[in-house]
Amino acid sequence: MKKKKEKTPRQAMPEQAAEVRRRNFDEVPLGFPEELAMLEASRCLSCKKPACVEGCPVSVDIPAFINKVKEGDFTGAILKIWEKNSFPAVCGRVCPQENQCEGNCIVGKKDKPVAIGSLERFVADWARNQNDIPMPPIEKKTGKKVAVVGSGPGGLTVAGDLIRKGHEVTVFEAFHKPGGVLVYGIPEFRLPKAIVAHECNFMEKMGVKFETNVVVGQTITVDELLNDEGYDAVYIGVGAGLPRFLNIPGENLMGVYSANEYLTRSNLMKAYRFPEYDTPLVTGEHVCVFGGGNVAMDALRTSMRMGSDDVKCIYRRSRDELPARGEEIHHAEQEGIEFFFLHSPLRFIGDENGWVKAVELQEMQLGEPDDSGRRRPEPIPGSVKTVDCDLAIIAVGAGANPLVTSTTDGLDTNKWGYIVANEETGKTKKGQVWAGGDIVTGAATVILAAGAGRGAADSIHEYLTWGW
Amino acid sequence: MYQILSKTELAQGTVVANEIHAPKIAAKAKPGQFIILRVNETGERIPLTMANTNEERGTITIIYQVVGKTTALLASMSAMDHLADVVGPLGRPTPIEKKGTIICVGGGTGVAVLHPITKGFKEAGNHVIAIIGARNKDLLIMEKEMKAASNELYVCTDDGSYGHHGFVTDVLKEQLEKHGAAVKEAVCIGPVPMMKFCSKVTKDFGIPTMVSLNAIMVDGTGMCGCCRVQVGDETKFACVDGPEFDAHKVDFDGLSARLTAYQKQEKEAMDAYQKKCSCSTEA
Ligand SMILES: Cc1cc2nc3c(=O)[nH]c(=O)nc-3n(C[C@H](O)[C@H](O)[C@H](O)COP(=O)(O)OP(=O)(O)OC[C@H]3O[C@@H](n4cnc5c(N)ncnc54)[C@H](O)[C@@H]3O)c2cc1C
Ligand SMILES: Cc1cc2nc3c(=O)[nH]c(=O)nc-3n(C[C@H](O)[C@H](O)[C@H](O)COP(=O)(O)OP(=O)(O)OC[C@H]3O[C@@H](n4cnc5c(N)ncnc54)[C@H](O)[C@@H]3O)c2cc1C
Ligand code: SF4
Ligand code: SF4
Ligand code: FES
Numbered sequence: 001m002k003k004k005k006e007k008t009p010r011q012a013m014p015e016q017a018a019e020v021r022r023r024n025f026d027e028v029p030l031g032f033p034e035e036l037a038m039l040e041a042s043r044c045l046s047c048k049k050p051a052c053v054e055g056c057p058v059s060v061d062i063p064a065f066i067n068k069v070k071e072g073d074f075t076g077a078i079l080k081i082w083e084k085n086s087f088p089a090v091c092g093r094v095c096p097q098e099n100q101c102e103g104n105c106i107v108g109k110k111d112k113p114v115a116i117g118s119l120e121r122f123v124a125d126w127a128r129n130q131n132d133i134p135m136p137p138i139e140k141k142t143g144k145k146v147a148v149v150g151s152g153p154g155g156l157t158v159a160g161d162l163i164r165k166g167h168e169v170t171v172f173e174a175f176h177k178p179g180g181v182l183v184y185g186i187p188e189f190r191l192p193k194a195i196v197a198h199e200c201n202f203m204e205k206m207g208v209k210f211e212t213n214v215v216v217g218q219t220i221t222v223d224e225l226l227n228d229e230g231y232d233a234v235y236i237g238v239g240a241g242l243p244r245f246l247n248i249p250g251e252n253l254m255g256v257y258s259a260n261e262y263l264t265r266s267n268l269m270k271a272y273r274f275p276e277y278d279t280p281l282v283t284g285e286h287v288c289v290f291g292g293g294n295v296a297m298d299a300l301r302t303s304m305r306m307g308s309d310d311v312k313c314i315y316r317r318s319r320d321e322l323p324a325r326g327e328e329i330h331h332a333e334q335e336g337i338e339f340f341f342l343h344s345p346l347r348f349i350g351d352e353n354g355w356v357k358a359v360e361l362q363e364m365q366l367g368e369p370d371d372s373g374r375r376r377p378e379p380i381p382g383s384v385k386t387v388d389c390d391l392a393i394i395a396v397g398a399g400a401n402p403l404v405t406s407t408t409d410g411l412d413t414n415k416w417g418y419i420v421a422n423e424e425t426g427k428t429k430k431g432q433v434w435a436g437g438d439i440v441t442g443a444a445t446v447i448l449a450a451g452a453g454r455g456a457a458d459s460i461h462e463y464l465t466w467g468w
Numbered sequence: 469m470y471q472i473l474s475k476t477e478l479a480q481g482t483v484v485a486n487e488i489h490a491p492k493i494a495a496k497a498k499p500g501q502f503i504i505l506r507v508n509e510t511g512e513r514i515p516l517t518m519a520n521t522n523e524e525r526g527t528i529t530i531i532y533q534v535v536g537k538t539t540a541l542l543a544s545m546s547a548m549d550h551l552a553d554v555v556g557p558l559g560r561p562t563p564i565e566k567k568g569t570i571i572c573v574g575g576g577t578g579v580a581v582l583h584p585i586t587k588g589f590k591e592a593g594n595h596v597i598a599i600i601g602a603r604n605k606d607l608l609i610m611e612k613e614m615k616a617a618s619n620e621l622y623v624c625t626d627d628g629s630y631g632h633h634g635f636v637t638d639v640l641k642e643q644l645e646k647h648g649a650a651v652k653e654a655v656c657i658g659p660v661p662m663m664k665f666c667s668k669v670t671k672d673f674g675i676p677t678m679v680s681l682n683a684i685m686v687d688g689t690g691m692c693g694c695c696r697v698q699v700g701d702e703t704k705f706a707c708v709d710g711p712e713f714d715a716h717k718v719d720f721d722g723l724s725a726r727l728t729a730y731q732k733q734e735k736e737a738m739d740a741y742q743k744k745c746s747c748s749t750e751a
Contacts, residue, residue, distance in 0.1 A: 176553040213555040241691040261692035278512035280733035354725035
């Protein structure tokens with residue numbers, strides 16, 4: 001009898017050492033070499049009823065693509081993934097896999113789950129460097145025109161899907177570069193901008209037109225697109241572009257930023273390469289970032305890379321409630337970010353020139369569970385402390401930007417200002433108008449926005465083909 | 469994409485006007501609105517008001533003072549060059565209606581911002597009294613245009629080299645004393661200290677007053693919160709809620725402070741730019 005084969009442990013992706021990477025903006029994980037990818041793929045049991053697929057919001061056929069990786073057929077693997085997911089290079093890097101595909105993986109019951117995200121990333125990165133991958137076929141021109149408002153992962157998915165169906169697609173983007181949060185929010189060290197640019201170039205090659213520097217609601221309205229410009233359908237995917245502040249005293253002092261501003265300056269405007277790039281950004285000696293999600297982790301790790309040594313994450317609940325991806329928290333800790341759990345800011349204190357110099361924090365404790373099911377943080381009477389802070393970044397969430405909704409006739413919004421749209425089809429109350437992504441759900445994830453885009457693209461195609 | 473069609477120096481090479489091809493914006497723009505531009509790939513996004521628009525030609529005109537690296541770079545561009553990006557129209561248009569007598573006060577390059585608003589008020593049938601000022605005669609811009617856009621024009625220079633010797637606030641006070649309650653509204657646009665003092669004067673007379681705030685901006689769409697200003701007990705975003713606000717409620721000192729946030733970096737950028745320029749001309 002053959003000796004029982006020893007179990008292969010989960011393969012770790014090589015990454016830059018924490019000591020080095022905390023001072024540069026290069027990507028942290030370096031990617032799997034082919035052998036490691038195939039070894040990791042061999043850990044998948046090719047389940048008949050794959051639980052992992054149920055965990056993926058767009059149902060990527062995970063066992064099928066992993067099988068192809070096992071066989072070394074990477075072309076086969078990428079074609080499998082593309083059936084469901086247009087941006088595997090992005091999702092492989094930023095999906096909260098531990099709550100989605102990997103969180104469901106059966107291997108994870110006893111051992112560590114199969115590294116589905118890393119494998120997806122590997123396949124996509126491999127494919128990006130080939131030039132003989134067949135282009136998806138593009139159907140005969142239909143003569144129908146679709147306008148996509150916003151070029152985040154949702155809008156790009158709609159554009160990619162509909163161009164293949166033969167429709168004419170124009171994407172309108174307020175910024176000077178397409179990509180949405182993928183270019184202005186998520187930092188280079190987590191998602192290299194060359195990857196996003198590659199995806200957008202690929203769309204252009206397929207025939208998608210990009211009109212940057214167009215603020216819909218100002219430069220042109222949704223109604224004008226439909227009535228004057230001859231578009232047959234409009235998809236609104238403008239994201240949750242409204243920063244939330246803390247509404248505490250001192251918030252307008254210099255040195256206090258919304259995460260949106262701080263990250264836009266550093267990512268989109270490349271302030272980390274000042275003075276080669278003209279946009280400035282301040283470097284704090286004592287940085288405090290408020291919040292505990294992905295946005296907070298990105299702000300923390302960016303300020304560390306900008307040259308700060310004292311960087312604190314101030315979060316009002318405990319470690320267990322941190323909403324950020326596990327990998328980001330882990331990376332942040334390795335890089336020397338200090339976590340202040342159970343602290344909530346009361347006010348910022350300024351110096352004589354109007355710069356923030358300190359923040360007053362209230363210590364909290366966890367009480368009974370609240371509506372979200374998490375234990376509600378409550379102040380501990382009398383325990384207030386002051387910590388040094390000359391750069392404060394507020395990352396406590398985003399709201400609905402009213403620029404498009406307030407200038408479009410007949411769109412329904414809910415009490416928070418998000419657009420009311422059908423969950424599956426993205427249809428809104430207004431004829432010929434669809435919506436999806438963060439402007440419908442509130443700040444969520446890349447793959448949910450892409451999934452919503454796919455559903456809407458199907459519905460738009462159906463409408464353009466058959467009418468109502 | 470965004471071609472510069474003409475370049476005019478309005479004052480000693482420190483105030484420049486450019487007509488730029490941007491048909492979509494030209495078709496939509498209203499007085500009081502602005503654009504954000506980026507000169508080149510490595511450039512910063514800066515806001516500038518449209519001093520004029522020409523829908524037929526598909527152009528907008530910007531008038532700006534050279535104060536730092538980006539405006540210096542912009543001023544170094546020639547007619548026929550292209551700008552990397554121009555986005556707009558941004559901000560809310562000035563609410564213009566027939567009210568009676570309106571006083572429009574402009575200082576420095578603020579006069580360029582004030583011009584389309586003045587013209588708008590006159591065209592709406594108001595009696596428009598315009599007061600413009602500059603540090604000296606050479607820095608005074610758009611006198612002719614302002615004369616045409618208003619019913620009465622008063623000019624001041626700080627050093628007395630032209631017109632009334634003194635500040636626009638002096639003339640503003642005189643006019644308010646003369647016309648009293650007939651003045652329905654004042655619009656004051658210029659450097660922050662000037663707007664602050666004009667606002668003090670009109671407050672004493674109880675005249676509703678609008679100012680246009682030049683907060684530092686990034687996106688111009690309400691996404692980043694960089695441009696926040698304190699107005700009464702509310703925090704407003706100048707790019708989408710403004711740029712015009714009720715002068716009697718604005719925290720001018722807070723705005724002044726926030727405008728200094730990047731002084732150190734701005735100087736570094738300008739010094740490096742000037743050094744590079746002088747090297748390349750020597751070479
Ligand atoms: C810093 C940060 C980190 C994140 N990290 C993760 C992560 O690790 N994993 C994950 O899954 N998700 C993450 N997210 C969330 C994720 O990025 C978003 O859920 C997703 O990008 C939403 O996609 P979207 O298509 O709805 O819109 P967005 O990506 O928000 O794009 C909307 C686009 O529309 C444009 N726009 C807005 N208004 C107008 C207008 N009036 N006219 C024209 N264009 C307009 C915007 O400029 C933008 O380009 C993160 C978000 C942030 C901010
Ligand atoms: C709505 C609005 C309309 C404006 N219209 C005009 C105009 O018609 N003509 C004109 O001459 N100026 C106008 N300005 C001011 C103009 O934007 C600044 O002079 C310009 O950004 C300076 O850039 P710089 O690189 O040359 O100088 P810098 O050296 O970078 O800065 C000089 C000063 O300009 C201000 N500034 C810097 N960056 C920005 C920014 N991104 N946004 C806003 N202000 C900034 C700061 O106060 C700074 O101290 C306007 C500003 C706003 C907000
Ligand atoms: S798209 Fe995201 S959730 Fe789905 S398999 Fe890929 S990494 Fe997992
Ligand atoms: S659940 Fe895990 S083992 Fe099963 S198919 Fe999915 S990845 Fe493979
Ligand atoms: S400039 Fe970003 S919100 Fe006004």
